[in-house]
Amino acid sequence: MPKDTYQTDTLRVSLGQFSSAGRKSQNQDFHGAVIPTGPALTHKGITAAVADGISTSPVSAEAAETAVKSLLTDYYATPESWTVKTAASQVISAANAWLHRHGNGTDLNTGRVCTLSALILKGRSGHILHVGDSRITRISDAGVEPLTKDHRITVSVEESYLGRALGMEERVEIDYHSFPLHLGEFYLLTTDGVHEHVDARTLRELLQDTDLDEAARRIADTALAAGSDDNLTVQVLRIDAVPDPDTTITPEVASLPIPPLPADGDMLDGYRILRPMQSTARSHVFLASGPTGERVVLKIPASDTGADPGYLRRFALEEWIARRITSPHVLRAAPPSSATRSSLYVATEYVDGVTLRQWMADHPNPDPDLNTVRDIIKQTVAGLRALHRREMIHQDLRPENVMIDHDGTVKIIDLGSTSVAGIEEAAPGTLPPQPGTYQYTAPEYFSGDVVSWRSDQFSLGVMAYEMLTGRLPYGPDVSRIRSRRDQMRLSYRPARDDDSPVPVWMDAALKRATHPDPLQRYDALSEFLADLKQPGATWKAGRHVPLAERNPVRFWQGVSLILALICITLAVRLGG
Numbered sequence: 001m002p003k004d005t006y007q008t009d010t011l012r013v014s015l016g017q018f019s020s021a022g023r024k025s026q027n028q029d030f031h032g033a034v035i036p037t038g039p040a041l042t043h044k045g046i047t048a049a050v051a052d053g054i055s056t057s058p059v060s061a062e063a064a065e066t067a068v069k070s071l072l073t074d075y076y077a078t079p080e081s082w083t084v085k086t087a088a089s090q091v092i093s094a095a096n097a098w099l100h101r102h103g104n105g106t107d108l109n110t111g112r113v114c115t116l117s118a119l120i121l122k123g124r125s126g127h128i129l130h131v132g133d134s135r136i137t138r139i140s141d142a143g144v145e146p147l148t149k150d151h152r153i154t155v156s157v158e159e160s161y162l163g164r165a166l167g168m169e170e171r172v173e174i175d176y177h178s179f180p181l182h183l184g185e186f187y188l189l190t191t192d193g194v195h196e197h198v199d200a201r202t203l204r205e206l207l208q209d210t211d212l213d214e215a216a217r218r219i220a221d222t223a224l225a226a227g228s229d230d231n232l233t234v235q236v237l238r239i240d241a242v243p244d245p246d247t248t249i250t251p252e253v254a255s256l257p258i259p260p261l262p263a264d265g266d267m268l269d270g271y272r273i274l275r276p277m278q279s280t281a282r283s284h285v286f287l288a289s290g291p292t293g294e295r296v297v298l299k300i301p302a303s304d305t306g307a308d309p310g311y312l313r314r315f316a317l318e319e320w321i322a323r324r325i326t327s328p329h330v331l332r333a334a335p336p337s338s339a340t341r342s343s344l345y346v347a348t349e350y351v352d353g354v355t356l357r358q359w360m361a362d363h364p365n366p367d368p369d370l371n372t373v374r375d376i377i378k379q380t381v382a383g384l385r386a387l388h389r390r391e392m393i394h395q396d397l398r399p400e401n402v403m404i405d406h407d408g409t410v411k412i413i414d415l416g417s418t419s420v421a422g423i424e425e426a427a428p429g430t431l432p433p434q435p436g437t438y439q440y441t442a443p444e445y446f447s448g449d450v451v452s453w454r455s456d457q458f459s460l461g462v463m464a465y466e467m468l469t470g471r472l473p474y475g476p477d478v479s480r481i482r483s484r485r486d487q488m489r490l491s492y493r494p495a496r497d498d499d500s501p502v503p504v505w506m507d508a509a510l511k512r513a514t515h516p517d518p519l520q521r522y523d524a525l526s527e528f529l530a531d532l533k534q535p536g537a538t539w540k541a542g543r544h545v546p547l548a549e550r551n552p553v554r555f556w557q558g559v560s561l562i563l564a565l566i567c568i569t570l571a572v573r574l575g576g
Contacts, residue, residue, distance in 0.1 A: 010243030011121060011181075013046060016212025018220050019233040022193055028053035028114075029191050029233040030064035034072045042249060043080040043426060044087075045122030047072055048235050052134050052191040054162070055230075056109040063099050063112035067166050070095040071118055081324055081390040081422045084120050084127040085176050092116065092129060092166070092174055099167030113167040117148055119187055123426040124243050126187070130175040132165045135195045139186040139207060144200035149175065150192075187237045190219075193230025197223040212236045248430040249423050254309075254316035258301050259343035262286065270337035271298060271347070282311070287350060295350040296334040312344065314416060314431065317423070319346045321415045324390060329383030331403075331413040351413065353405035356463065360399060365470035365500065373467045374532050376402075379410035380460060381525045387412075388453045391421035395451075397459035398440040399466070419451075438479035439472050443490060443516050446481035454518040457525060461513030464532070469500045473514050490516040505535035 015035070021027035033048040035041075051067045053060025071091055078087035103111030115132020128136055133150040151164035166172060186207050198219055206222065209215040220232035261284055262273045271288040277297070278285040282305060286298045299318075305311045322333035334347035354362070356376070363369070380402060387394055394401075396417035403411045419431050442458035444451055465473045474490050481487050492514065495507040502510075509531035515521050522528045530536060 010241075010247050011046070011123070012239075012241035013121065014212055014238040014240055015048070016214070016216040016236040017234070018213065018216035020220060020231070022220075022224055022232045023229045024055075024231055026061060027231050028055065028061040028064060029193075029231040030061070030068045030114075031189070031233050031235055032068045032072050033235065033237075034076065036076065039080070040076055043422060044076050044078075045084065045120050045127075045426070046237075047075060047118065047120050048187075048189055048237060049116060049118040050134050050189045050191055050233050050235060051117075051166075052115045052132065052193075052231070052233070054109070054113050054165070057104075057111055057113060059104075059110075059112050060114055063114040063167055066099065066112070067092075067095050067114055067116045070098075071116070075120075079324060079390050079422070081321075081392055081420045083391060083421045083425050084122055084178070085129075086391060086421075088118060088120060088127070088129050089174055089176065092118075092131070093172060096131075096166045096172040097170065100170050103167050108168055111167055113162075113165050115151075115162070115191075116166050117189055119189060119237065121181065121237070121239075123247070123428075124181055124245070125178050125425070126181050127178045128176065131172055132162060134189070134191045137188040137190070137195070137203070139188060139203060140182065140184065144203055147177075147179075147187075151175075181239050181242050183239055183242055185239045187239075188219075189233075189235040189237075191231060191233045193228045193232045194220055194223045194234055197226040197228040207236065212238065243427070246429065247427050248313060249317075249427045250309075250313045250430075251316040251320050253319075253341060253344055254312045256341065256344040258303055258306055259345065261300065268298065268343070268345070269341055270339040271296060273298075283315070290334060291337055291339075292335075294335070295352075297348050297350050299346040299348070301344060315346065316344065317420075317431065318414075318416045318418075319348070321392065321418050321420065322346075322348060325386050325392075327383055327386035328409060329379050329411055330386050331411055331415065348413075351403045351405050351411055353403050353409075355400050356402040356404060356410075356467075357399035359404050360467060360470075365468070370468075370503075370506075373464065374529075375408075376404070376410055376467065377460065377464050377532060378529055380412065380463070381529055383410070383412040384453075384456050384460065384525060387418065388456070393419045393451065393453055394456050394459075395419055396437070396440075397456055397463065398437050399463060400437075402463070439476065441478060442518070443478050443481050443487040444518055446478070447484045447487040449484060449487065449518065452518060454521045457521050457528065458514055458518075460525070461510055461521075461528070465495055465510045465514065468502050468506075468510075469495050473510065487516045506532055509536060 015033055017031060019029055019031055029052050031050040035046050049068045049071050051064035053064040074091040075088055099112040115134040117134040117136050118129045119136055120127040128147055130148040133152045136147045138145045138147055152160050153163040154160040202222060206218050207215050216234040216236050219234045223232055262268055264273055264275055266273045270291045274287045274289060277287050282302055284300045288296050288298050290296050301315050319333050322331060332349045334349055401414040403413050423430050440459045440462050442455035444455060462473060473492055477490055492511050495502040495510050496504055509528060513521055513528050
């Protein structure tokens with residue numbers, strides 16, 4: 001990596017690196033850094049990492065190289081929607097599993113074992129993932145501050161050993177934390193052959209050198225002169241610029257002009273307009289045919305929205321999100337047209353069917369087909385899982401945003417309110433929480449509680465409740481919430497009553513899925529599905545089960561005993 005100043009759209013860093021075997025015959029350390037360009041720079045950030053192999057193993061140098069290279073390569077292949085923690089942890093865990101599987105059995109001293117310390121700079125934040133006793137240190141005007149904890153167990157003054165390292169166990173615990181970045185800070189990644197022999201004051205002095213490669217070399221030389229007999233690896237990153245606080249991620253298409261509303265038969269970038277489908281104050285939807293004859297839907301923002309850059313940014317991100325989800329139960333983006341896009345619109349597949357709202361109107365209660373309701377919920381869960389696996393929350397799940405085609409396939413549509421964790425992490429405020437229709441929106445949106453995938457579970461539970469009863473579990477009360485106290489005061493209205501033959505145990509499942517407290521809802525959507533099919537733990541825990549049902553043998557033994565006593569009593573009286 002040549003010494004230079006690297007620039008992202010909003011973040012600039014300078015990098016210096018040095019590594020040597022020191023007094024040893026082999027260098028078992030490995031280090032590397034990636035400063036990407038284009039979207040990867042925005043969505044994934046800058047990555048630097050060092051790894052240190054254990055001296056007793058002849059293959060530990062290979063382990064260190066594998067750990068660093070897999071991180072620097074595979075991290076950038078993870079979904080852009082993932083957070084740094086999710087993406088990097090997945091990659092490091094996979095590398096750990098490979099190193100452990102290809103190690104030397106139970107003999108860790110000769111296995112593929114190494115430390116790993118990684119620093120990822122994304123947006124205005126730094127992220128650290130760490131295993132072992134290599135180290136990351138921050139040097140700023142406030143002083144010299146270690147940001148990692150050495151995973152080393154001390155036996156005596158002269159003896160210690162690694163308590164945690166990659167390849168040591170089948171699973172690895174990874175330390176993670178994040179922090180804000182500030183202009184002028186230095187971040188130092190070192191192996192123990194360096195940081196155990198250079199004090200804080202010396203580090204500050206040596207980092208005054210404007211040539212960071214030379215500064216890294218001088219730090220290693222200082223450790224060597226101080227008596228280090230280990231390998232020496234140093235990486236230095238200096239923060240030269242940080243993004244503006246109000247920086248947002250905006251797809252390039254958001255800067256395109258809003259097209260004039262087309263008429264039937266008009267062409268728009270290779271799409272032929274067939275007919276208008278829907279118009280609202282915010283957008284206009286048209287049915288069109290694509291270049292190869294397939295039917296697609298084009299959504300064009302209303303002209304009045306041109307003065308709202310936040311809305312246009314979200315509008316453009318809707319197609320960006322759709323292109324990153326692969327599921328038959330989530331609306332797909334239309335295949336790109338061969339023509340260069342000239343204006344701002346969203347192109348998606350056409351779903352030939354009805355909304356769940358229309359389906360409910362066509363199948364009125366109070367005689368719901370439980371199996372059909374379960375199937376609709378099951379398919380909707382499949383769509384939600386596809387979103388949640390990408391760390392996306394739909395945020396506007398309601399009957400109008402669920403389609404059922406003529407084959408019975410259920411699709412979640414309208415991704416305009418979807419939150420994307422990776423985008424929010426890179427540029428907070430790009431996709432702020434945006435609840436949909438109040439009756440289906442989880443109460444935490446209004447109380448200020450934490451929003452998560454469980455918020456989509458609440459909306460799903462409300463839809464299931466409405467399909468089975470024709471009404472809502474809390475009526476309009478959710479929209480009146482202003483605090484957590486209001487949230488906890490919500491009173492669930494049982495689904496089972498004189499007008500609704502919903503089984504009691506299914507009502508218990510609906511109640512849990514729509515609980516006002518997110519932590520009281522299901523821990524997995526699969527649990528909700530299971531409890532809709534048969535009585536589950538939620539129902540059993542709150543139900544008094546008669547002895548005859550819990551233990552029939554004991555029940556009838558008790559009945560027989562009572563009858564016997566009655567007979568004896570009667571015999572005594574008659575005999576007297």
